[in-house]
Every structure is written in C-alpha cells, then in structure tokens.
Amino acid sequence: MEDRLRSDPYESLPERLIREAIEAGEFDNLPGAGRPIPGVGVPDDDLWWVREWLERNRAETAGG
Numbered sequence: 606m607e608d609r610l611r612s613d614p615y616e617s618l619p620e621r622l623i624r625e626a627i628e629a630g631e632f633d634n635l636p637g638a639g640r641p642i643p644g645v646g647v648p649d650d651d652l653w654w655v656r657e658w659l660e661r662n663r664a665e666t667a668g669g
Contacts, residue, residue: 626632650656
C-alpha cells in the first residue's frame, strides 16, 4: 500500500510533505506523545478560556 501512496499522481503537496516527514521520523518522540489530550471527555464549557487564563495567572502569581 505504501508503494501505491508513493506513486499516487494525485497526492497533494501537503500530503507528500507530511508523508516524507513521517518517513524521515520527524514526528517521532514529540512532547506529550502517548499521553491523553487535556480536556478530552470533559463536557463542553463556553468559558474554558476564562478558566484556563485564571489557572495560568494563579500559577504565575503563586510562583513569583
């Protein structure tokens, strides 16, 4: 199947660049790999950005 993808005349430039980066290992060992994405499974919250901003500012205030 990979041979078919490589010879696909309809492969777009972004698809080709992503495929080449994967083959070169440029996506290996990224930070956060294997960890859950924060917020997945949590109900939608319209004020998520306010809560995150408050958390960041509390951490900055407490830290220094």
